Amino acid sequence: MSESETPRAKVPTGVSGLDEMLGGGFPAGHVVLVSGLPGTGKTCLGLQFLLTGAAKGEKGVFLSLEEDVPQLLETARQFRWPVDAAVKAGTLKVIRLDPKETRQSLHRIQGELGKELAAMGANRIVVDSVSLLNMLSDDEQSRRATLFALAGACRESGATSLLTAEADPQHPEVTRDGLSEYVSDGVVLLGYRTGSDGHRVGLSLRVLKMRRTPHVRTVQPYAITANGIVVDSKAVDLGGS
Numbered sequence: 001m002s003e004s005e006t007p008r009a010k011v012p013t014g015v016s017g018l019d020e021m022l023g024g025g026f027p028a029g030h031v032v033l034v035s036g037l038p039g040t041g042k043t044c045l046g047l048q049f050l051l052t053g054a055a056k057g058e059k060g061v062f063l064s065l066e067e068d069v070p071q072l073l074e075t076a077r078q079f080r081w082p083v084d085a086a087v088k089a090g091t092l093k094v095i096r097l098d099p100k101e102t103r104q105s106l107h108r109i110q111g112e113l114g115k116e117l118a119a120m121g122a123n124r125i126v127v128d129s130v131s132l133l134n135m136l137s138d139d140e141q142s143r144r145a146t147l148f149a150l151a152g153a154c155r156e157s158g159a160t161s162l163l164t165a166e167a168d169p170q171h172p173e174v175t176r177d178g179l180s181e182y183v184s185d186g187v188v189l190l191g192y193r194t195g196s197d198g199h200r201v202g203l204s205l206r207v208l209k210m211r212r213t214p215h216v217r218t219v220q221p222y223a224i225t226a227n228g229i230v231v232d233s234k235a236v237d238l239g240g241s
């Protein structure tokens with residue numbers, strides 16, 4: 001960072017422990033990737049991020065490619081978050097990008113999405129998930145173009161964004177597409193911890209990268225509780241999970 005560059009303000013994720021690891025939250029305006037295997041809590045983290053903003057009157061937009069709107073709201077209600085009140089107050093908007101309407105969805109992402117999001121006054125954006133988005137394109141070049149367009153739209157809107165991606169089951173430290181980490185300013189990796197017998201014994205989180213800010217790099221345990229994700233940032237480093 002040059003001397004004249006002022007550090008970016010932090011946007012709290014609302015996930016206790018993670019915010020401490022990041023010195024307050026995601027740097028404002030960043031596009032952060034949350035990558036993990038199924039069931040590690042990516043959708044939960046995305047909702048928690050938006051509802052944390054909504055509680056302060058910020059506007060959040062959830063672009064859902066996986067779950068439809070009623071399903072997603074039901075997921076949020078399970079965590080006892082005031083999701084219906086947020087929708088009513090206009091601090092949470094859920095937009096379904098239906099993978100069945102491929103052409104239309106891609107056209108929207110590569111066209112006016114950034115302006116649409118800015119016009120909505122979005123402070124926080126979640127895209128769940130870019131893995132499904134990637135499946136809409138049939139070749140590498142088009143996947144790359146779509147991902148760049150999406151990250152560009154998020155940045156153009158001025159909001160702070162969280163993209164979720166499925167980790168590669170063979171190599172869970174990287175995403176299935178191997179591309180999303182390159183368009184993102186930060187990467188948070190969610191994973192399963194395995195015991196000596198190879199069984200899953202818990203969950204662990206690591207901040208792999210976060211441009212323009214110092215952050216903790218150790219592997220910390222976390223739990224998905226009835227009130228959302230809680231990271232134990234004080235636990236001893238679990239090491240290469």
Ligand SMILES: Nc1ncnc2c1ncn2[C@@H]1O[C@H](COP(=O)(O)OP(=O)(O)OP(=O)(O)O)[C@@H](O)[C@H]1O
Nearest residue numbers: 037038039040041042043044045078079224225226
């Ligand atoms: N109310 C709850 N209390 C405790 N844990 C819960 C609750 N609801 C969900 N979970 C846990 O969270 C997991 C799912 O989290 P989430 O849907 O956010 O994962 P995901 O990473 O988005 O998964 P996928 O890749 O399948 O979309 C469940 O498998 C369950 O273990």
Ligand SMILES: [Mg+2]
Nearest residue numbers: 042043044066
């Ligand atoms: Mg999910």
